Amino acid sequence: MIEIVCNDRVGRKVRVKALPDDTIGDFKKLLAAQIGTDPTKIILKKGYTVYKDHITLADYEIHNGMNLELYYA
Template sequence: MIEVSCNDRLGRKVTVKCLSSDTVGDFKKVLGLQIGTDANKIVLKKGYMIYKDHITLEDYEIHDGTNLEMYYS
């Protein structure tokens, strides 16, 4: 299990526990349940890179303690 933090720059910072073999889409579903937002409206970024739903967290080299930027579409 890893813990990944997501910050939406509006004062909400959420920590999600997941597996490194989960896809970004699965991660967004868990994140959406925690914050009460539809997973389809969440966009995860780090710098200029937007994370795609079908790729695993491990492939993006997201490890325990990683911080991601969360935006809403």
């Protein structure tokens, strides 16, 4: 179980626990349940990389304590 911090740059920081073999789509569903937003409207980025829904957290080398940028479509 890893914990990832998502920051939307407007003052909201959310900590989400997930498994490394969860996909980004699964992670967005966990995040959406915590913040009360539709998971299809969430965009996760790190730098200029936009994370795609079908790839796992481990494949993107997302590890415990990592920060991701949270945007809304």
